[in-house]
Amino acid sequence: MTQTVTRFGNYLADFQALQQDSAAAGPAWLRGLRDRAWSRFDALGFPTARRGNEKWKYTNVAPLAKSSFAYSRDLAPDGVLEPGWLSNAAPREKNWINLVFVDGGYSRELSTDPGAALGYRAASLAEVMGHDGRAVEQHLASHAPIDEDAFTALNTAFIRDGAFVHIPDGCAAELPIHLLFVTTGRAQPGVTFPRTLVVLGRHASATVVESYFSPNLGHYFTDAVTEIVLAEGAEVDHYRLLLESPGSFHVGTSRVHQSGESSLFSATFETGAAMLRNDFKVLLDGPGSRCTLNGLYLTSDNQHVDNLISIDHAKPHTTSRLSYKGILDGKSRAVFGGEVLVRKDAQKTDAHQTDRNLLLSKDAEVDSKPSLLIYADDVKCGHGATAGHIDETALFYLRSRGLDLETAGRMLVHAFAGEIIETVKLQPLQDFLNRLFLNAIPPKSLLFGGGP
């Protein structure tokens, strides 16, 4: 096994130390899960193969695989971040439930958790597993299996803490739940393994926001896994903010399991990183279930963003709407894979996907690969993909009304992004995103194709 030690040197050492640390290790079933996950990761390895590696065809994992990241077992999340900074970095309303994780450790100080008095809860996974882990044990790693994917396996091998949201049958959770995962990057480039499990009972409903970000421009690796389970008739509004440092690697794997008549609305907002992968898969496993998946990303410089969105229509009368928009500047690259599978018995499926991109520079590039695999015969499926530059005629029209080139350009880019931002139902979040996207575009990019 010398080969393994050389291959995953750091990770193996950290993994073994974690398993041996009784304080951190958790219940027996969790230790067992970690062992199996590690074996799986070891067998699969990072997906760096250049051939036969369909799912990573346009995204090069080698730089990530070659890098060394420090894993911190001693989690000291308090006193590291200024609460003032946190309020500006992501919307964190006082009347929301906020769970804050700093460098992988749950920060009670920065979190706001009204606790069980509400009838539903959002809490630290470790704490929940500490006294009553049945709900966790039932669902954890059932929907994001370790077999498929090395990143999921690796994250699972390091599960220690994370966010657990549980809304019981019939409960309509009033307060939005915000899960914040902050990487401070204080020491060397580090790795964190954010883990989220959201379980909604029958006819329950909730709003959940996940955000990932950093106060520094550092170099680090986030390997996140999110599982969302919706029982019969449950409804969830889900938002993901991937606002990581521009030099970071982020691989996020999300798996949603929907029972009949359940509804998922999910909107993801991404600003570029060195490599950002959003692998989001929904299983529509009950008749009448439906999902709307929206996304908006903004990249520049040499950033790389890879969105792989998959929807499995496993049962009849299911509906999906997938709508992603990208704004690319500099020499950045975006990959979009929209995979819709309609199984043989999934009659009366209604599936539609679009991927639209606005290129602000000559060198930006997008690879769009929509795919529809349809095995049923009574379905409505469609897709569209576009990539284009800012409309010159539109720019001129705005300039002819007195707006300078930069203001005109921003207005048009914001209008493009606005269609997705407007779908956000949480007003403070919508305001935050409007500000973020309006200001994020660097002025020099808008001179492409323009000129006085």
Next chain:
Amino acid sequence: MNAKNPSASTEGTALQDASEMSDAAEKLNTPLLEIRGLHVCAGELEILKGVDLTVNAGEVHAIMGPNGSGKSTLASVLAGRPEYTVTGGQVLYEGDNLLELAPEMRARRGVFLAFQYPVELPGVRIWQFLKAAVDALRAHRGQEELSARDFDRLLREKVKMAEIDPDLVKRSVNEGFSGGEKKRNEILQMAILEPKLAILDETDSGLDIDALRIVADGVNRLRNASNAIVLVTHYQRILNYITPDHVHVLQDGRMVRSGGPELAHELEARGYDWIKDTAAVDA
């Protein structure tokens, strides 16, 4: 006259008055727009072959001509569209070289082009767009931005004047608008920005009688002694509603005829071919 220091102040005042008066006289004498020998190309093709035109404040000029004569090109060049190249001649606006000004500078100095085919701007709300335009104009004049409430009031007043459905301002600019609605939206912008020189590029095209009446009423309400309007049109019809002071005919890139409003009627009666046969240019 100042009792304490009578001679000095009177003299100072007198000199000041004289120079201010000559500035004002200068302004009165300077045409708002002066086009001299303008040659314009689109790529290799020469479209305008030496156009002359003088427009003074308070005037309405109609520029008519058959298709392909260069009417829209003239309008576009005045607004600063990048697709055209000026290969000769001059355009002076208030005595300054208009051609060296960026499109947004021309707009801020009071030049307005009502487009023939206004583009749709999905996602750009009319309210937001118009406020940005007004604020840009005000900033240019050294004025502060309007508050949202003040702008609301201004907009409501102008929307009423342009006979536009007030709900329209929540929509995206021109998105899903009919031809008539798009043209009325151009007039709304004109009403809000109050340009000194408004160039209406075939504003009447594609409009039915009612829409035409509304657009013409809007334009007529905006006419005053300090501004000027250049109406580019193929048909005489709009000139029944907006009476021009001067009518010019553009043909094959040249101004071949100028006259008073009756010239438009003659054209309608005899057609553009008649102009070709008579080479005379009346001032």
